[in-house]
Amino acid sequence: MLRYIVQRLFAAVPVLLGVSILVFLMIHLIPGDPARQIAGMDARPEEVERIRDELGLNDPLPVQYVRYLGDLLKGDFGRSMHSRRPVIEDVKERFPVTLQLAVASTLVATLIGVTAGVISAVYKYKLVDHLVMIGALMGISMPVFVIGLLGMWLFALHLRWLPSGGVGGPWYTWDGLKYMILPALTLAGTSIGIIARLTRSSMLEALRQDYVKTARAKGLSELAVVVKHALRNSLLPVVTYLGLEFGFLLGGAVVTETIFSLPGLGRYLLSAISARDYPIIQACILLGALFFVLVNLVVDVLYSFLDPRIRYG
Amino acid sequence: MKTQEVPGTEPKALRDERPVLDFLRRFIRHRTAAAGAVIIIAFTLIAVFAPYIAPHDPFSLNFRHRLEGPSRDFWLGTDELGRDILSRIIYGSRISMTVGVVAVAIGLLVGGLLGAVAGFFRPLDNVIMRFVDIMLAFPSILLAIAVVSILGPGLVNLMIAVGIRSVPSFARMVRGMVLQVSQLEFTVAARAIGATEARILFRTVLPNCLAPVLVFATLEMAKAILLGSILSFVGLGPEPPTPEWGKMVADARAVLRDAPHVALFPGFAILLTVLGFNLLGDGLRDTLDPRLRQY
Numbered sequence: 317m318l319r320y321i322v323q324r325l326f327a328a329v330p331v332l333l334g335v336s337i338l339v340f341l342m343i344h345l346i347p348g349d350p351a352r353q354i355a356g357m358d359a360r361p362e363e364v365e366r367i368r369d370e371l372g373l374n375d376p377l378p379v380q381y382v383r384y385l386g387d388l389l390k391g392d393f394g395r396s397m398h399s400r401r402p403v404i405e406d407v408k409e410r411f412p413v414t415l416q417l418a419v420a421s422t423l424v425a426t427l428i429g430v431t432a433g434v435i436s437a438v439y440k441y442k443l444v445d446h447l448v449m450i451g452a453l454m455g456i457s458m459p460v461f462v463i464g465l466l467g468m469w470l471f472a473l474h475l476r477w478l479p480s481g482g483v484g485g486p487w488y489t490w491d492g493l494k495y496m497i498l499p500a501l502t503l504a505g506t507s508i509g510i511i512a513r514l515t516r517s518s519m520l521e522a523l524r525q526d527y528v529k530t531a532r533a534k535g536l537s538e539l540a541v542v543v544k545h546a547l548r549n550s551l552l553p554v555v556t557y558l559g560l561e562f563g564f565l566l567g568g569a570v571v572t573e574t575i576f577s578l579p580g581l582g583r584y585l586l587s588a589i590s591a592r593d594y595p596i597i598q599a600c601i602l603l604g605a606l607f608f609v610l611v612n613l614v615v616d617v618l619y620s621f622l623d624p625r626i627r628y629g
Numbered sequence: 630m631k632t633q634e635v636p637g638t639e640p641k642a643l644r645d646e647r648p649v650l651d652f653l654r655r656f657i658r659h660r661t662a663a664a665g666a667v668i669i670i671a672f673t674l675i676a677v678f679a680p681y682i683a684p685h686d687p688f689s690l691n692f693r694h695r696l697e698g699p700s701r702d703f704w705l706g707t708d709e710l711g712r713d714i715l716s717r718i719i720y721g722s723r724i725s726m727t728v729g730v731v732a733v734a735i736g737l738l739v740g741g742l743l744g745a746v747a748g749f750f751r752p753l754d755n756v757i758m759r760f761v762d763i764m765l766a767f768p769s770i771l772l773a774i775a776v777v778s779i780l781g782p783g784l785v786n787l788m789i790a791v792g793i794r795s796v797p798s799f800a801r802m803v804r805g806m807v808l809q810v811s812q813l814e815f816t817v818a819a820r821a822i823g824a825t826e827a828r829i830l831f832r833t834v835l836p837n838c839l840a841p842v843l844v845f846a847t848l849e850m851a852k853a854i855l856l857g858s859i860l861s862f863v864g865l866g867p868e869p870p871t872p873e874w875g876k877m878v879a880d881a882r883a884v885l886r887d888a889p890h891v892a893l894f895p896g897f898a899i900l901l902t903v904l905g906f907n908l909l910g911d912g913l914r915d916t917l918d919p920r921l922r923q924y
Binding site: 345454456461567 | 759760762763766767768769770771774775777778779780851855858859862863864865875878879882885886889892893896897899900903904907908911
């Protein structure tokens, strides 16, 4: 087991290095002179020179990259071009919001998606199955922001049950939790659809297996057959999917945070783009990729834990 | 979702010597696929004939009719500047369809080429696929945002960004297909009779990858249109007067409380188009190759 984990960790290193190279190159891929682009067209030459100097654009490319990587390893993401604050400070403040949102919507999506998928599989071709599958397809086809605005209009503006945006107290109090409900449901929307479809097909596969027949034959209740035997064995593809889904959630957080005015990394990234604040953009993209790779690593390990065949296969 | 037909068990009338006709018959019988096709054909016609269909000028401001609900003059109401929402949605279909087509074309050409080369010329496989792995390490929306932040906002750059996002998935998909088809007997046979490698790739292997790639591309269209509207929504798309659906929803956020229809109608247009491509993709998968069923 430990060998497998170490092996997977080492396999991730080249990918992470590649990611850091691409993110590093972002500034150099800007068409024209990056320093002038960042400073703005009407900036004075000294200003442009200062930015060029600060970004180290005068050094040879490999030297720049090694310095960039060294800084990263020390946890130094540079400074914001405008507020002059170290980017890491801002990230530390905003990361918990995005993490909370992502974790909450993963939980919601898994819970609703798996339940819907199981119901759909058990009542195959019945009315409820068709309804669930139509709902799932709608969820997949609906843009995050339409789900969000529909929810906001109905629950916040119309019924006034929930706040329409911002943050309250800590997440474990109702005062904090009520601000997370709509954003988490919004972000979960698409994933619910995909997880429901995945669970359904996986369950249908499992319900055909001999061990289900055996379980029924020995007189177990239908509930026990479905939950203990079929569901357990059909959760594996869902677990794999959750890892991939996390990437989508990190991206979707950009939209959700914008709609519900949450002070997370997604909104931080967007405001940095309009201000052409490249150190912030680079840090957010890099963190997104880093987090995505790490979550998938955890999922891989979890997968091998759930299904020992993977390790030896 | 629908009954899955086992080969050889279809009624006699369904089987046909001509594969294209046979496919068409099964396709039309597949209700969800047909529904998807109808939606997409409708939106394509709307996009092409927009100037003839639209009841009003999508750009003309009319301050006497601001934020009106649906009426006989303005079927879907008017927005915060008094523009006809229906006309703007009709013109917006041109943008969304173009984003989908251009982005998927970029993904298919670049990704497909990378994947075909990786799968067919094995020495290059490792290099190309490691690069694809790195691209896939970026969450797709973030990858597209990164590209837009480099190139700057705008419709063309948005299409490029959405296209680049799909390059790694196309590459991985085509590579898998090429690897699979390369093992099949007819490819071995082509090699045995002395066909050149290029001929084998383009005349034997790639044509046999076509059906799954078509399914994949249809589902990618849905994702591309969705992502395009998301980028527009967060302000990385075309400039203001352009009637882009995602942008229309974003602009209507300020009046959501009093005039929710201004945001919701363009939102439903996105939903309907994306749903069309998803239905069509699912249906094509079922009718072209039942083995590909994933969900």
